[in-house]
Amino acid sequence: MTEPAVLRNELDEARSRTDSMFALISADAMYERPIPERHRLIFYLGHLEAFDWNQICRWTLGMPSFQESFDQLFEAGIDPSDGHLPADQPSDWPTIKAVQRYNARVREEVDRVLPSTPEWIIHVAVEHRLMHAETNAYLLHHLDPQHKHAPSATLLLSGEQPLDEMVNIPEGMTTLGRQPENGFGWDNEFAQHEVPVPAFSISRYKVTNQQYLRFVQDGGDPPAFWVRRGDAWWLRTMFQEVPLPLFWPAYVTHRQAQAYADWVGMALPTEAQFHRAAYGTPSGVERSFPWGDEAPRFLHGNFDFQSWDPVPVSAQAHGNSGYGVAQMAGNGWEWTSTLFHPFHGFSPLPTYPGYSSRFFDQDHYVVKGGGPFTASRLLRRSFRNWFRQGYPHAHIGFRCVQAL
Secondary structure, three states, X not given: OOOHHHHHHHHHHHHHHHHHHHXXXXXXXXXXXXXXXXXXXXXXXXXXXXXXXXXXXXXXXXXXXXXXXXXXXXXXXXXXXXXXXXXXXXXXXXXXXXXXXXXXXXXXHHHHHHHXXXXXXXXXXXXXXXXXXXXXXXXXXXXXXXXXOOOOOOOOOOOOOOOOOXXXXXXXXXXXXXXXXXXXXOHHHOOOEEEEEOOEEEXXXXXXXXXXXXXXXXXXXXXXXXXXXXXXXXXXXXXXXXXXXXXXXXXXXXXXXXXXXXXXXXXXXXXXXXHHHXXXXXXXXXXXXXXXXXXXXXXHOXXXXXOOOOOOOOOOHHHOOOOOOOXXXXXXXXXXXXXXXXXXXXXXXXXXXXXXXOOOOOOEEEEEOOOOOOOHHHHOOOXXXXXXXXXXXXXXXXXXXXXX
């Protein structure tokens, strides 16, 4: 059981994180839609507090609504299929001041009842907010630079050239999921089970922009973050455009990653293969994190909001896995070839039954690892993320595997 003061501090820190990201957006851009498949920014301003109100106050503690229309308007995000984009207009949304008043009242009410709130639902609120901090980063990345206030930051554009090499992983068992007694987890993380994994080899490093560029030069589809300037490629970073950093990971869609893997005669790793390479060791003992059982720290990888952009794939060797595979946590999520489906024993969250289940289809794939904006607490081994195979806006890279 987590101490109440610790839970309150975690919620306050998560609020500060999302507040600081909204502060980077100019007020005149709050009705923009930086990503066509997502809501306008004004939705996200209200969504985080509406989620906390609905989950904690309404559906867990049974409190009556004080502004039901906002509870419903800001309740859920969207994930439209290809060709079915939202058509709402700015005039369909309330004013920024009205949303801010609603937010302030929600926080006041949530803070008042927090001591009587079950621990698990506070974890839901904290982690949901931290996941949306990452969503906010995707949105911010695609927002026109004139609408965002760029903080001072230094880009690590170059570094040691990574070797294009494979790491052999022997056959063995890997553990997916988690046990309830091990602490909070989302519904799709249960139940824990073991999976046999035949021997395979995996790229030591994420596929770089330099490697993917060769694919593009041979006719491959360029990533959404790349910009053509004459005969040269540039990259849209969070706040500026720079000549394509060759040693950064290539952020691509699942379709693009799969096409690249086909081009080089390899495959994308399964979820089980990712786990075996990330958390397995030659001794057979699985680790909590790729680098060991030590809690995540700066030297282990590019995560927990420490950088606005990627770093070279060969950086931060202290985060290497037991088999010497680099950056399996941080610096970009990684696509797997595993469709997002439930584990045996799946049971939906009582107050959030659609969190996972509405994405169990043939279009969403599991992504693992974590990116620059992934909070440390979401780096746990059992955490699963997922996206549509054609979604081009997130910070997702990949690596390749082949059977031995």
